Amino acid sequence: MIAGARIAAAIEVLEDIDERRRPAADALKDWGLAHRFAGSKDRSAIGSLVFDALRRRASSAFVMGEAGPRAVILGALRLVRGLSLEEASALFSGEAHAPAPMSEKERELFASASLEGAPAHVAGDFPAWLEPSFAAVFEDRLIAETSALAERAPVDVRVNTLKCSRDKALLSLAHLNAAVTPLSPLGLRLPLTPEGRNPALAAEPDYVKGRVEVQDEGSQLAAMLAAAKPGEQVLDLCAGAGGKTLALAALMQNKGQIYASDSDGRRLMPIYARLERAGARNVQVRAPRRGEGGLADLVGACDLVMIDAPCTGTGAWRRNPDAKWRMRPGALEQRIADQDQTLAAAARFVKPRGRILYVTCSLLREENEDRIAAFLAIHPDFHAVGAQEMAENAGLPQLGAFASSMGPGVRLSPATTGTDGFFIALLTRSNLS
Template sequence: MLLRVYPFWVASVVDVLQEIRCSPLPADTVLQQFFRKHRKMGKRDRAFVAETVYGMLRHYRRLAYAAQDQASDVRFLVLLYLRVFGFGAASLDLPISLSERSRLEAAARRFQAPALPADPVAALGITYSLPDWLVAAWMAALPYEAVERRCAALKEPAPLTIRVNTLKADRETVRQRLRAEGFPSQPTPYSPTGLILEEKAFIFRTRAFQEGLFEVQDEGSQLISLLTEAKPGQVVVDGCAGGGGKTLHLAALMQGKGRLYAFDVHKARLQELRPRARRADVHNIRLHVLPHNRAPIVQRLYGKADVVLIDAPCSGSGVLRRNPDAAWKITPERLAALVAQQQQILEAYAPLVRPGGRLVYATCSLLAEENERQIETFLAQHPEFTLLSAAEVLQRQHIALPGQTDAFLRLEPATHGTDGFFAAILLRT
């Protein structure tokens, strides 16, 4: 049976998309704000609006390219998306004129078989709805086939992946608990504590979640924490803790023992960690909202940390599956500012590492400026640090990743099925 699409749904999608285009906030935040303003919307209404908004963001450039002279009409682009992705024109229960219906059919044909430019960068950018500068940056580092696989993988919706809280249960126990509640899952191929839900679902009302048995976390993000090899009794610093996903993983690795510092300059994000820590039964985290990255609490830890994790603010080019709007909010100018910020954070937190201690630098970026080049610059200026092999560290934990050819960790959506991550492990001699 065809799903009927109603005018209110389309109008809501148009409103959200226009707000996303104007707002500096990420799409998920804008969407949450919209739903708070429209509390009477039902579950079905919200599901349709959310799914359509994210689908539109993933394919916006190609939709606009196919729409031609209708490209500036957001409502037309929404109708085109619905026409192309599973809703026959006859199922649109909307006031559509015969001429508009004809234009939709013509645009749908152009979407399915676009007349692409000869330039391979522009052709890939249109096909996969990505900005040319981003595609060009990848083309400068990788073969065409690898770039196309990456672009295609980043257009696919990300799976729902969770990390089991080993302070409370093992993976198989949580898997069985979730299955009993109607949410079957499969073990992640690399992380020893991850599960991938067989279907996306709202799992935050499950008893297993309320009891703190798991957190939603991409498998790639879980592997970053494992690079620290954090142990019970150590002094560990999460320098850019944000909402605390990796902080909670570090606490589990430490078995709740030792001192775990969670730093961030954003108070609102760090405050999210408090209820999460209570639910996870974690008590060794010390939260500090910093006015800047050289605050007194940071300086008091100089030379005392066994592990420092810097999950640096970045372009987010590796998590476009989850945040497709990020592709259009990051610019070369914004990238340059982020690179400078990352350098400042590295300089601020490197002194915390004790001799023999470890600094792990990570991003959810697929751009060399934020990754390899950043580490090369740092090592050239800091001979007291040496690079450790991420592959060897993971192999000690019985984790083998395909495609790892040097010391850096590079997680590729097209190869590993995770979000795109980069990490480097630096040992202080």
């Protein structure tokens, strides 16, 4: 496909996303199935265009004066890729399946594109209804923080210490320009290719043999802040596909026991293959059966309960940019209810002097500090561990610098730590008689 035809395809995919209000990945998959002549490089390039446009959808529409897919693609070519008017005009030639030529108005707007005077939700590319929540958290850093959420994210991997050292993995992945992550002692960062694509990990021996696992540095740090020790009894209550479960297994050196559970058993399906590949032998998967969680024997028995809480995912917008435009106020209300319910459920499994690690990939106070405060108000037998103490206990004292100013816990974000957005808080149960 010529470059202009890829632009036309990206516009077509955005039209499908708008009309059917569904995830971008689904729309891209369907487009590929319907256009089998498109090679893997074509599909990758089209996907990259679509996600660039979704990351900067509000600002792209602002500079082009309208919000349709064609305008958003044009705006993204200017704001994200920095194309000149001449370069963009060559792509919009109207020839060989390329989009129709740019109108005189489009040319004028493209050439003079500026975000001067744009409201905060446009400059930061986030839904307008979330502005009060973001402003309450970020204050004068609102645009800087939300703009960072609209950038492309690198690929981070966690070195699986059950099988490999970071030094060995760094050497083995040197051809992908791997570099150590600045905060996680177990992480490597793989930059995007010059074309903006993710490095191809699926065929790398280190990945296939379980020596590395794809995991954002922030997620790695969240698991490490649990300070899980060999021999402990650990419940991963919202294990999903098992990313943090695997990290805990390595930290515990395959000693003790981890119980991986999730309210939706379907989310657990990928964990089995991942456990085998990683060589994690101290994990029991407890899938729910007939509405029962299968965890009755763990009540009051766990040293640690990990909650990777259901949340709005605002901290992961770099990787899921379409999710922010599908999000509605009712989703936040539902997530808050889910979080309170999950915290209350977790408390049942914690033994005296045991702990809960509460994690979200959200940057909203409503899902983070407010939930911890609400939990502590009705659970006097628990107390929150200070951010600096939590960081030092995990051997990561530098993370104390990212303590929340709104309550106990650590906050990570693309603008402050170069990671996805995460909130991590540690709660300890008193030594009951």
